[in-house]
Amino acid sequence: MAASFRPRILAMQFLAAIAFISGIIRSSADDPPLTLDYYASSCPTVLEIIREEMGREVLSDQRNAALVLRLHFHDCFVQGCDGSVLLDDTVTLRGEKTASPNINSLKGFEIIDRIKSKVESACPELDAVLLVGGPYWDVPVGRKDSRSASYDLANTNIPTPNQGLISIIYKFFYLGLSVTDTCTCKPLGAHTIGVARCENFRTRIYGDYELTSGGSPLSEVHLSQLKSTCPAAGGGDNNIAPLDYETPYTFDNSYYHLLLNGEGLLNSDQELYSSLLALQTRKLVEQYALDPAAFFQQFSISMIKMGNLTNPDSFVDGEVRKSCRFINA
Template sequence: MAALFYPGILTMQFLAAIAFISGILGSGASDPPLTLDYYASSCPNVLEIIHQEMEREVLSDPRNAALVLRLHFHDCFVQGCDGSVLLDDTVMLRGEKTASPNINSLKGFEIIDRIKSNVESECPGIVSCADILTIAARDAVILVGGPYWDVPVGRKDSRSASYELANTNIPTPNQGLIAIIYKFLYLGLSVTDTVALSGAHTIGVARCENFRARIYGDYESTSGGSPLSEVHLSQLKSTCPAAGGGDNNIAPLDYETPYTFDNSYYHLLLNGEGLLNSDQELYSSVLALQTKQLVEQYALDVAAFFQQFSVSMVKMGNLMNPDSFLNGEVRKSCRFINA
């Protein structure tokens, strides 16, 4: 697949850049002031409330698990995990929902609204929207077969959002390997975190607009033109015509087990069938040295994937905006800052 740089001296420069960025940012996500028992006395039933509502949502539509998980990712990549992605635009605030990576991608806000309403009924003014989203994302993964991990809590909700950072920080479907890794490294997330967290694409769907270039580009060459991949490619092209139109038509990111959190996503990458360019680059890019090994490892060992995904989710979930922690709040509504 196409890469942003050629191997050789530029590869060495990129590896040096990784080391430099990691040295600066590597500790940024490691030691936030969060605890497992933050709500033990103030809202002891909060985990049960969130889990019960997420269970209802996933039972009503298994796709809701991916919606909530994606919301959490897009929140954490902008200003840290502070609930800023949940804010609606107002006269005084431009939110992140209409930024390019979000406007046609993010759904499920009403799920968080319902959970917040239930939590407020039990413990008014206690539990932040940022914590609710982080816990709900964990429960979403569990409810479709994924691993459990403890979620440190105590986040505050931001009183600001960043449309600009949403446009620059969030990885996009057609980016190459270097750009994807850089965006993770910039937040203090390692190459290992990048590959493990990308495994979230074992659930969810993508819009035609985001995979058209891939299926009319090098999909056939990376997949080797096997009979099964040819059939699937034909189905994708029927869903997503080359001549335009159908931009909002969708296809599963993992067509083998679209509603189950497993390691099938990595099997697809081994077969060259990643739906998004940004996914297949992890295995097929000429610079996919470490990432290719990790894809192979997680494809062979689901336990290793689950273990690393859990670790990386905690690490990502611990990304914090210091200003939000010091000057944030517990919103009454996740869509608006408090008056």
């Protein structure tokens, strides 16, 4: 177990392999429960297929782990973890991809398509939502995909980069997630990897970044680099910067150290430590900065909890999509 908590957690390989090949929990006692061996008979190789394919994706581009992890979060916050975020717009369905929190932030859909294609070739019409992560957690499988999406909920439910602490916590509470889940899962814990667009951190770096960081020489150098990437006068909205500039491709607790130093890139992250109301979340940030094992353990728990968010409508008419992007004809 100690090896699982070393600073580099196999992030180059399977940091956040999430295949949204379906989603949704059972609706009643009459439905089959999710299990860890759901596909033992129907498709015993499915986990290995996804593991190998995601491994290739991450080796080809280290950012792919963060892209797929973000897809998972944005899916679960709208209608539960039902794969609705993958649906393209059609004449009869308005998907979630063009909603404000998603349109310029979500990528990695092609990764899901490629993994789905491999799984479909091996085991046609197989449903699975599978996660393999840095601190490793097992996720029960055997789910159905949603036949609907919600553009409106995507605009209201998903936390945004410039929101304050109370608003962020409320959005988690609304879904049945705790303050601990908020501080562990997203926005914070997942931001140990990945990048942010200038549009999402401009307010922060030209706002209270210097105040929270104390203006230390190192933070001033980094702030200067950020301002060079993201000019105040506008333009460069799609320029990117790593959320964790110290270890951008490694799943570790480094981002919590940045928050202690007042260097969180996004306002929604730094609020969890610097806000006057951050009584409970500040203690969690300090704990996870000091104890990476505690962070990894709680991250696994919170990820499973979030992954169990449900869409009641899919209980009735969920399906196993042939294509992740469109409902079946």
